[in-house]
Amino acid sequence: MNNFIITVKNLTKIYKNGVKANVNISFNIREGEIFSILGPNGAGKTTLIKQLAGLLKPTSGSIIVSGVDVIRNPNAVKEYISLCPQESAIIEHLTVFEHLYYFGRLKGLSSDKARKETNSLISKFDLKKYRDQYVGSLSKGLQRRIIVAQAFLGSSKIVYLDEPTTHLDPVGRRHVWSIIREYKKDGTTILLATHFMDEAERLSDRILFLNNGRIVALGSIRDIKKLVGNYVKIRIDAYYGEEITKLLDRIKGFYKISKYSGSFIDIIVPGEDDEVEKLIDFLISRRIEFELRMPSLEDVFLELSENESKKGIN
Amino acid sequence: MRVKKVLTDTYIILIINFMSLRTAIIPYIVIAIILPLGFTYLISLAFKGMITVDAATNMLVGVIVLSLSLSIINGIGQNLGQDRLLKRLELIASYPVSPGAYILGVSTVFIISSLINVIIMVFSGGIAWNILDRVLRVFPQLLSLLLIASLGLIGIGAVIGTRSSSLPQTYALTNIVSFIIAMFTPAYYPIEMMPTPIRILSQFLPTTHAALAARSLLGVGQYDIVKHTVFLVLLTSIYLFFGLRGIKWYEE
Numbered sequence A: 001m002n003n004f005i006i007t008v009k010n011l012t013k014i015y016k017n018g019v020k021a022n023v024n025i026s027f028n029i030r031e032g033e034i035f036s037i038l039g040p041n042g043a044g045k046t047t048l049i050k051q052l053a054g055l056l057k058p059t060s061g062s063i064i065v066s067g068v069d070v071i072r073n074p075n076a077v078k079e080y081i082s083l084c085p086q087e088s089a090i091i092e093h094l095t096v097f098e099h100l101y102y103f104g105r106l107k108g109l110s111s112d113k114a115r116k117e118t119n120s121l122i123s124k125f126d127l128k129k130y131r132d133q134y135v136g137s138l139s140k141g142l143q144r145r146i147i148v149a150q151a152f153l154g155s156s157k158i159v160y161l162d163e164p165t166t167h168l169d170p171v172g173r174r175h176v177w178s179i180i181r182e183y184k185k186d187g188t189t190i191l192l193a194t195h196f197m198d199e200a201e202r203l204s205d206r207i208l209f210l211n212n213g214r215i216v217a218l219g220s221i222r223d224i225k226k227l228v229g230n231y232v233k234i235r236i237d238a239y240y241g242e243e244i245t246k247l248l249d250r251i252k253g254f255y256k257i258s259k260y261s262g263s264f265i266d267i268i269v270p271g272e273d274d275e276v277e278k279l280i281d282f283l284i285s286r287r288i289e290f291e292l293r294m295p296s297l298e299d300v301f302l303e304l305s306e307n308e309s310k311k312g313i314n
Numbered sequence B: 001m002r003v004k005k006v007l008t009d010t011y012i013i014l015i016i017n018f019m020s021l022r023t024a025i026i027p028y029i030v031i032a033i034i035l036p037l038g039f040t041y042l043i044s045l046a047f048k049g050m051i052t053v054d055a056a057t058n059m060l061v062g063v064i065v066l067s068l069s070l071s072i073i074n075g076i077g078q079n080l081g082q083d084r085l086l087k088r089l090e091l092i093a094s095y096p097v098s099p100g101a102y103i104l105g106v107s108t109v110f111i112i113s114s115l116i117n118v119i120i121m122v123f124s125g126g127i128a129w130n131i132l133d134r135v136l137r138v139f140p141q142l143l144s145l146l147l148i149a150s151l152g153l154i155g156i157g158a159v160i161g162t163r164s165s166s167l168p169q170t171y172a173l174t175n176i177v178s179f180i181i182a183m184f185t186p187a188y189y190p191i192e193m194m195p196t197p198i199r200i201l202s203q204f205l206p207t208t209h210a211a212l213a214a215r216s217l218l219g220v221g222q223y224d225i226v227k228h229t230v231f232l233v234l235l236t237s238i239y240l241f242f243g244l245r246g247i248k249w250y251e252e
């Protein structure tokens, strides 16, 4: 069960300009899981992935990937991993077929095998129509699909995907998600960096929350949701705003109005059943329409980052 | 096994780079072939009957150095600069490919094209100025000198391409440096005519020593061929060393 394929210990990266991009990060990744690094822009996700790929030298700490000490032997790890970098570094003057084919060769595939895998990835990623077009002439989203597809050449045991679905439309994103799940089913370990909560929530077995280079939380989605406590969110039309605020004062129990935007109010209710029931009964009796929501990762993330920045002030 | 992978990778990188000619074949032909041909033709027209054999020989060496310097420094510098700054290098470096295969693949493109370049110019210039037999007599030696000089130029281009901090800076530096090399190499005129500071500067250019040795080979100067060849090899090694060292597979 607990077969760790990646082990990271006390990893710190301080760039030459003094930016602390990763601070004392430790975690393990199990073989065959989808492990997500989730965090806002500048959190340090790309920095972390680049170090795990043997492309960027850490300031301190240790990284073992598939038995390879990455810091001591950064090139050896490249036999076991594939990387989809965040920025589509594309070679414009190659056709879609050539792009995949030549990188397959660089991956070490024979020309036959590279051709076969290229054709299968082209159909898997819906690129058949563009097969013989220069990649430089394609849209950003299509170029992105090529780079993501490329990460699956040579069936690496471990695939790093850094923001794989940027530039993709909603249909394209879902399509890529389903492909990622397929590879997971086949036993591929996937390390995903993303700032999309929905992406992490749908795909991940476990999530590492990163903010300002530090781990904010680590665990399964359920574990992480538990971290901020058990609560339910009830969303009500802002039309009832005044009535609700008055009445909430009167009934007993703890309620917190988290958001009073122009169009709706969110009421945070502790997860104990009777508390929730009390409020719901009340709303029904007043014929007030409402929407019941479990906390999303986004709520959790906002709460955790808030705590983190408060800690920073103190 | 490892050697085979390095050779295959070099070949693949070479092919990938040559593929770019498909979309840029016309500008390439213009720069590499039509311009130098046109240049020699114009000069031979302008100086018809007036140009001495020695002057023509100097002219030929000069045109070759100019063309190599412009095409290699700009080509290598901009190629490496773009790969690095547009993060193409990051993609390539994440593959099990050695930096040696990468630089060898990219350089071979320029070695091959400069070879073609030199051959075309030797023949066109040789015929236009009626010095072909004189050139062909020492052709292997001449070609070796120019090849070593090309490697030196690759080194200089690589120094720029691996250290520039932005693309505009890359383009500016490669243009300036290739121009300086083309101008300050004593190819068209004797080195004795140059002002002292430029003469000192020219000593650090591999092209200077290649040109002087080539002129002696062709019988239009009494420079020490051995000495200049040694300097040429030395400078080329230094530039190559610093150029290749700049290629970072593992970023600090």
Ligand SMILES: Nc1ncnc2c1ncn2[C@@H]1O[C@H](COP(=O)(O)OP(=O)(O)OP(=O)(O)O)[C@@H](O)[C@H]1O
Pocket: A015, A016, A017, A019, A020, A021, A039, A040, A041, A042, A043, A044, A045, A046, A047, A048, A086, A195
């Ligand atoms: N080469 C570099 N030199 C100096 N600082 C850097 C460098 N690369 C990144 N940084 C800084 O390190 C921090 C983390 O950057 P990183 O790219 O890892 O974040 P990220 O989580 O991937 O962000 P995004 O979601 O925008 O991709 C940022 O403050 C960034 O400005």
Ligand SMILES: [Mg+2]
Pocket: A045, A046, A047, A086, A162
């Ligand atoms: Mg990033």
